[in-house]
Amino acid sequence: MSINYRVISAIIILLSLALVSCVSKEKKEQGNESAVLSGDKFTIPDIPLLLNTQEQQAMFLVEHYWDNFNFEDSSALKSHENVERIFVDYLFILDQVNAEKSSKGISSLISKASVNSSISSYFFEMAEKYLYNPNSPVRNEFLYEEFLKGALTSKQIDPVIKIRYQYQFDTAQKNKPGNIATDFYYTLKDGTVSSLYKIQAKKLILYFHNPDCPECKISRGKMVDSQIIQQLTGNNELKILAIYPDKELELWHSHYDEFPVSWINSYDKETVIMDEEIYDLKAIPTLYLLDYDKTVIFRDPTIEQIENYLMSLYN
Numbered sequence: 001m002s003i004n005y006r007v008i009s010a011i012i013i014l015l016s017l018a019l020v021s022c023v024s025k026e027k028k029e030q031g032n033e034s035a036v037l038s039g040d041k042f043t044i045p046d047i048p049l050l051l052n053t054q055e056q057q058a059m060f061l062v063e064h065y066w067d068n069f070n071f072e073d074s075s076a077l078k079s080h081e082n083v084e085r086i087f088v089d090y091l092f093i094l095d096q097v098n099a100e101k102s103s104k105g106i107s108s109l110i111s112k113a114s115v116n117s118s119i120s121s122y123f124f125e126m127a128e129k130y131l132y133n134p135n136s137p138v139r140n141e142f143l144y145e146e147f148l149k150g151a152l153t154s155k156q157i158d159p160v161i162k163i164r165y166q167y168q169f170d171t172a173q174k175n176k177p178g179n180i181a182t183d184f185y186y187t188l189k190d191g192t193v194s195s196l197y198k199i200q201a202k203k204l205i206l207y208f209h210n211p212d213c214p215e216c217k218i219s220r221g222k223m224v225d226s227q228i229i230q231q232l233t234g235n236n237e238l239k240i241l242a243i244y245p246d247k248e249l250e251l252w253h254s255h256y257d258e259f260p261v262s263w264i265n266s267y268d269k270e271t272v273i274m275d276e277e278i279y280d281l282k283a284i285p286t287l288y289l290l291d292y293d294k295t296v297i298f299r300d301p302t303i304e305q306i307e308n309y310l311m312s313l314y315n
Contacts, residue, residue, distance in 0.1 A: 042086050043068055058096040062105035065090050066112055074118045087126045094143055103146050110150035120156040123147075124165075132168065134283030134300075141299065145172050171280045181206070181294045182278045186243055186266035189256060197294060199264070201239035203232065205306065206288040207263075208243050208273070208281055211255035216285045222303040224260060228310045233262050237314070242266065245273045245281065 045064045047057050069086075076083045090109070094102040113120040124147060130136050131144035148169045151157050157165070175181050183197045196206075205223070209216040223229050223240065232238035242259060244252045244267040252267050259265045273279055280286070280299070289298040289306050298305060 042082070054096070058093055059101060061093050062097050062101055063108070065093065065105075066109060069112075071112050071116050071119055074116055077118060077122060080122075083122070084126060087123060088130055088138070091130060091138055091140070091143065095138075095140060099142065102143060106143065106146040107150065110147070110154065114154065114156055117156040120154060121158075121161075124151050124154075124157065128168075141172060145169065148172070171277065171282075174278065174280055175288065175296050175299060177296045177299055179296055181288065181290055181296050183294075184268070184273055184278060185270070186241070186264075187269040188264075188266055189253075193269070196241070199239060199241060201236075202292045203238045203297075203310070204290040204294070205229075205238065205240045206243065206290065207240055207285060208245055208279065208287070209285040210246060210251070211244065211258065212251055213284055219285045219287070219303060220259070226303065226307055228307050228314065232310060232314065233260075238310070239264065243268060243273065245271065247271055 044061065045067045047060055051057050051060050094105055097105070109123065110120070113123050127144055127147035130138050131140050131147065133139060148165055151165045152162060152169060181196065183195055185193055185195050187193050207219075207223075209220070211217075229238065229240075233240060240260075240263045242263050242265050246252075249267060256265060268274070274281065279288075283300075286300050287298075287303075287306070288296060289301060289309065291297055297309070301309075
């Protein structure tokens with residue numbers, strides 16, 4: 001399922017909750033319209049004037065965003081792009097509040113949508129499309145896991161589809177932030193075999209990659225060009241373990257010299273990582289940032305997220 005980037009572009013204004021407040025005010029001046037499920041005239045509830053901070057406005061909208069939405073009318077899906085836009089707007093708002101509040105908001109939405117199997121299934125599909133798809137610019141593992149919990153207990157979801165959701169949920173439990181990363185063996189060019197747990201480093205980046213993929217080259221280039229990453233690898237505060245998890249070793253050997261000599265450039269000789277799915281590698285490249293004791297700090301972060309975190313610690 002491809003991402004509708006026209007929808008993303010159309011709702012970028014909601015990245016600023018101040019703008020949401022302005023929209024709400026404008027609608028109040030025009031007079032409230034009855035919401036219709038097609039989304040053509042969907043209106044968010046007016047934000048009370050007393051709630052004048054972005055945090056307060058977000059908290060209110062997470063709880064009341066769907067108040068004017070008629071979940072019982074299946075005609076919404078005839079105007080699918082409008083409903084999709086409304087749903088993605090809500091995802092941006094969920095991302096502005098704390099975990100407890102966003103979890104309650106998602107649970108409430110799932111409960112309201114459960115009165116209509118078509119709408120319920122559609123929202124779960126949209127959650128997968130935007131929150132789980134590795135190519136989505138708004139992917140969010142935590143929010144998607146909350147939708148998965150609802151999908152697995154929903155009576156509206158086909159049992160066959162639940163198998164996919166159960167697989168995604170089980171995979172999401174592996175190597176979560178705050179947990180100890182799963183150990184594995186890696187092999188170096190000279191045949192030396194070692195393991196993740198034997199690496200001594202204050203911070204460690206795991207870089208699962210295919211040396212020939214365009215996105216992998218981009219991410220590798222960003223790390224090579226990163227001032228903070230170079231600074232910390234240079235003084236041994238940070239190490240980078242590059243792991244090639246596939247079987248075509250000729251490809252790995254042919255690109256070996258493209259990697260910095262300071263990196264631990266390795267491959268998974270027995271392809272255990274892929275075959276036993278001990279790490280969630282739904283996309284390549286995938287990065288993890290680990291602490292000194294191999295606790296997961298970030299799972300699948302961007303290079304920019306890693307840089308910002310490291311700068312907050314060392315600058």
